[in-house]
Amino acid sequence: MNHPNIITIYEIGESDGTHFIATEFIDGKTLNEYAKANPLSCKSALEIAIQVASALVEAHLAGIVHRDIKPDNVMIRSNGLAKILDFGIAKLSTPKTIGEEDATAIKGGTSPGMIIGTANYMSPEQAKGKVVDARTDIFSFGVLLYEMIAGGLPFEGENALEMIGAILHKEPKHLNADVPHEVERIINKCLRKDRDERYQTIKDVGNDLKDVKQELEFKNLMERSIVPNLEENKTQILKATTIDEIHQTTTNQTVASNPRTKYLAAGLLTLLLAVGGFFGYKYLSPTKQIESIAVMPFVNESGNADVEYLSDGMTETLIKSLSDLPNLNVKPRSSVFRYKGKDTDLKTIGKELNVEAILNGRVVQRGEQLTLSLELVDVQNDKVLWTESYQRKQSDLVSLQSEIAKDVSTKLKSKLSGADEAKVTKTSTANPEAYQAYLKGRYYWNRRRAEYMRKAIEEFKTATDIDPNYALAYSGLADCYVLLPEYAGIPTSEAMPQAKAYAERAIAIDENLAEGHTSLGGVNIKSWQWAKAEQEFKRAIELNPNYATAYHWYCVLLRSLGRFDEAAQMIEKAQELDPLSSAIGNNVVQIYMIRKDFTKMTESTLKLIELDPNYSVGYQLLGESYLKLGRETEAIANLQKSMEMSNRGVSNLSFLGNGYAVIGRRDEAEAIIKELEQRYDRKESSGRNIAAIYAGLGEKDKAFEWLEKDFQSRSGELAFIRWYMQFEPLRDDPRYKDLLKRMNLPE
Helix, strand or coil: CCCECCEEEEEEEECCCCCEEEEEEEEEEEHHHHHHHHEEEEEEEEHHHHHHHHHHHHHHHHCCCCCCCHHHHEEEECCCEEECCCCCCCCCCCCCCCCHHCCCCCCCCCCCCCCCCCCCHHHHHHHHCCCHHHHHHHHHHHHHHHHHHHHHCCCCCCCCCHHHHHHHHHHCCCCCCCCCCHHHHHHHHCCCCHHHHHHCCCCHHHHHHHHHHHHHHHHHHHHCCCCCCCCCCCCCCCHHHHHHHHHCCHHHHHHHHHHHHHHHHHHHHHHHHHHHHHHHHHHHHCCCCCCCEECCCCCCCCCHHHHHHHHHHHHHHHHHHCCCCCCCCECCCCHHHCCCCCCCCCHHHHHHCCCCEEEEEEEEECCCCCEEEEEEEEECCCEEEEEEEEEEEEHCCCCCCCCHHHHHHHHHHHCCCHHHHHHHHCCCCCCCHHHHHHHHHHHHHHHCCHHHHHHHHHHHHHHHHCCCCHHHHHHHHHHHHHHHHHHHHHHHHHHHHHHHHCCCCCCHHHCCHHHHHHHHHHHHHHHHHHHHHHHHHHHHHHHHHCHHHHHHHHHHHHCCCCHHHHHHHHHHHHHHHHHCHHHHHHHHHHHHHHCHHHHHHHHHHHHHHHHHHCCCHHHHHHHHHHHHHHHHHHHHHHEEEEEHCCCHHHHHHHHHHHHHHCCCCHHHHHHHHHHHHHHHHCCCCCHHHHHHHHHHHCHHHHHHHHHHHHHHHHCCCHHHHHHCCHHHHHHCCCHHHHHHCCCCCCC
């Protein structure tokens, strides 16, 4: 089973003859300990009971009866999350007469292998050794709820046998008069001795508990609204404009002449406002309006790395759906996936990402069965707002994503308009096989290596073959071909025509797809179509103002056009939306480089490396800044580290070669030139990488010779000379301005 309110079992095994079970660590207290340290109010008891009921729904759906529901088998974390433990004597709820192997030893506690329950919490049928089903857990649940509310057990006995006798023959003790009648009704129905008279499903119990909790909250709201002293006559009532307008000549006179009427009117108005507030609360909104959220990478608990694409893909799909909601700040993939596989405190994540809420998810795939468990946490108040579990077949994956998006959205927003609901539940394909292929494609694309780019292309093509109208899959293909020159050395002239065709196909299918317009903007940058690129980025931002990549790539365009102040504004907006993106942080640093503020560049780069120590470009940028500050030894050390971390990536090699050239280590610079020339012949590098080293050596003719090769092949990376530091020595040469002019770039 996989549910937020059930302890997770990771492994059952044997080591050197010892059998073991490895479970998650729950940092909390048993319900007994928790209740002693924190006396339970009716409200807090109901909150815990609702969570326990939700867990039992999951167990009963799986055909499992716990048979030992009691306070010692429920733990409460510090944030209020309840967890059911110890399924050690659970059984499948298939009809089976209790035999010798299940013999019952009546005791006050649980001894493994000897009993089928704990005396104080046994149902009548369990105590008699009869066949048990899910209704047995409902009885035990009733005892648990009674104990939380009353502080004692519903049945009395000095020993286990007397306790069993009381359960079989006596009625539960009456609760205190201050316990709400509806709560007592629910408990009594759970504790019926005839299981046919009890609740028949734990789900029904949970629904009734939720209803009574909301009613009690409404009642408390009403009580807080009552005027406490009828003799007090200081506050004027009914000042609302609409009331005065409606009752201009009658109500005001009556209220003024009769103090009791005045307070009656005040109470009536308060009642109306409270009723309106209650129904708004009950049917439209969560406890508070959430304005920012991070959807953390769903955890793959299937025990199979081959389905990692599924947990990652479902996360990305939900992020995209929620991003369509107005006035909701949803952190993008690059920010949240930094935490994947790390055991980071939620409060820390909330602070680092500057969000109010975090959504956690766990995915389990067993054959065709898919289970997803979600937990929405208010990180600022350290409180669980909502939990839910979904069990579907793999073939229902597309509809499941829509259902999840709708459920989460309604927990976050006070009210969803029809248009907003249509946005978040929109699917790009109805075919589950196409959707899974798309998820695999994005999974490989995000890994950013040549071999994975090719795998991504295969998966995206599979998706479009299955569903020829799958716009997102065509956008994925476009993104792959846009990046192929950078990661696989494919010439721009070969990759961009295909990238353009796929991007245009995506937009033709769905004109309102922000990803498609961003893809086409990227194609246009690499194709030197500057005006068209700007048009596409503006359209993408109009369609989805929360899409950080659109601002990021727009910044790259503006730098090429020499509009550096606007570029700074764009990348600041991108970083506001995606504060932990290494790629966006890199572009923020480059703004300081353009402004020649190398001290600030160094400070920002050190922060970038601190956030992501495995980001090779960070060390490259640090090496550049140290080079400008005259710290040559540190500069070369960082440029070397960047090159090693990238496995001799061509761009990283180019920066190291330029560093060697600038500080006079000519032999090492020329050795890198030779390596890059060989890779250029194999279509694994652009001429710009070689030109940068010649520029550092002061050999301008050679530098422009290689830049001209890039111009003739219309390399998409050539425009980078506009801001890369290595090309600063060339910018006073007429050939530099001529090159910009021929690329249709302003001087």
